[in-house]
Amino acid sequence: MADEVLDVRGLTKRFGPLTAVDRVSFAVRKGEVLGFLGPNGAGKSTTMKMITGFLSPSEGTAVVCGSDVAIDPIAVKSRIGYLPEGAPLYGDMTPRALLNFVAEIRGMSKPDRKRRIEEVIDQVHLEEVIFRPIETLSKGFKRRVGLAQAILHDPELLILDEPTDGLDPNQKHEVRTLLQKMAPDKAIVISTHILEEVDAVCTRALIIAHGKLLADGTPEELRARSSAPSSLSVRVAAAQAEQIRGKLRAMAGVGFVEIVGKVAGVAHLTVSPDGGADILARVSEFVRGEDVGAEQILAIPGSLDDVFREITQGRGGH
C-alpha cells in the first residue's frame, strides 16, 4: 500500500525459554496514531526495540517505508524518530548540545540544523533549560528533550515509548496536542498504559499481553467489546443492598449484579445485562416500585479500562 509507513511482519523475540514477543503483525499508515497498550512486561518495549533496530528479532521483520530493518537498518533508522523507554539521554550534555549531536549524526546541513533545533526547542518548550546539563533537569524536562530529539529530523515514522510518563497533567496535554498537530503527515506509534491517552490521541489501538497481539481496532470498536456494553449503576441504602441484589438477579435479562461499595450508608450496585438485553426500563420500574431508598440510576457505557482488563487477563466476560 502506498501510504503504509510501517509494516510489522510476524515479529518474534525469544530470550532463552521466554517468548517476549510472539508473532506480532500489524501495519501503520500515514496519518494514523497507533496506541500500543498492554500491561507492564507485555512486550510493548521489546517490539519497539526490534522495529527501531536496537534488538534483532528471533523471527519476522519490520519494514519501514519499503526498507527492511534486517537488511538495511541504517535506512530504517534514518526514517524513524524514537523515544526509548525512560528517555535515556547523555546527562553531561546540555539539551542544545545533545540536539546538535543528533542533528549532525542525522546528516542535517548546518542551516537546517540551526533552524530545526530552534523549532523543536520552541515546540516542546525547552527555552529555559537549553544551557543546563541534562542530568540537572526534572523528569518532565528530560522527557521533553527526549521527544525533541525524536522529532528533530521530521521523521515519517515516530515511535514513542511512554512519551507522557512522568509529566504533569499540563505537560501531558501539551505533548498530546503536539502529537495531534504532527499526526496528519506522519505515522505515529505510542506505547502507554494510560487509557485516557488512547481516547485523547489515538486513531487506533492494539492490545498486547504476554507477547501476543490480542486486539486491534479503533478506540470505539474496542469499547464495544466490553462485556458490559451498558450496565447500570443503582444507588441504594446499604442496609438493603443484599436483599435488592437478590431480587435484581432474579429478573429476566439481568446477567450479574455486583455490590461495588458501601460508604456512609449508601451502596452502589452494578447491574449488567445478560447478552444485549435492554434492562434499563425494567430495572427502573422495579426500583420505583420497591421502597428501597434507591436514589439514582446511571447507565455506564463500556469503558476501555474494562476491555483492557478483560482482554489482558484472559477473561472472556461474564
Place this chain on the structure above:
Amino acid sequence: MYSGRSRKGGGGIRMRNTVIVTKRELGAYFSTPVAYVFLVIFLAAIGAFTFYLGSFFSRSQADLKPFFTFHPWLYLFLIPAIGMRLWAEERKTGTIELLLTLPVSTFQVVFGKFLAAWLFTLLALVLTFPIWITVNVLGDPDNGVIVASYVGSWLMSGAFLALVACLSALTKNQIIAFIVGSAVSFLFLMAGLDIVLGAFRSWAPDWIVDVVASLSFLTNFQLISKGVIDLREIVFFVSMIGIFLFANTAIVDLKKSA
C-alpha cells in the same frame, strides 16, 4: 525529511559519523572532572616514577629511558580507567539505545569511541613535553629514539584501549570493566615472560608458546623504544587495535540478538 545522506554512503560519510561520535565522546571526558583528574594523576605519577624510581638525574644519561620504562605499568591501571566507561556506562544509563537507533553503523560508533579515548591519551602524552625539554637542556639526547619511543608508547596505549573498550562492551558495570580490563591487560603485557608462559609450557606445543610470547606488549614496546622503528612492531600494535575493535563490534552486535 532530513535523511538524504544516510542512505548507503561512501567512505567520507562513514568517517564523518565516526568523527561526530569522537567529538561527543571527547566532550564527555572534559565536561566531567574525569579528564582533569586523569591528566593530573598521569603526569604526577609519570614524574614521580621517572625522577625517584628511575633516578633520572643521578644516572647522568641524556635519554628518556627511565621515563618510558614506566609507561606500560602506568597504562595497566590508567588505560582501564579511561576505557571502562566507553560501553558499560552507555548500557547502565540506557543511552546505548539512543545511540544505536541513530543512523550509524556499529563500527562507526566503536571506532569513534576508541578514537576519542586514544586522542585523549595522546593529549596526556603530549603534556609530558617538559621532560623532553629538560633532557635537551641538560644534555644532547638522541631525539630519534625519543620520537620512536613516544610513537611506540602511543601505539601500545591504543592496543590497551581497544582491549579495554572491548571488555567494557561485555558489562554494564564499570568496576568490572576496570578490574577485568586491568587483569587481561596484565596478561598481554607479560605474555613474553615466564609468569604467563609457564602456564602454557607444561602442556602446549612450542609453537603455541612462541605465539603467546610474540603477543607480549612489553617485548614489542621495548623493541620500539630502543629507537629502531621496525615495521613489525608497528604492525603488531595496529593489528592488535584492529582485532580488538573488530571483536568490540561483534560483541555489540551480538548483544542485540541476545
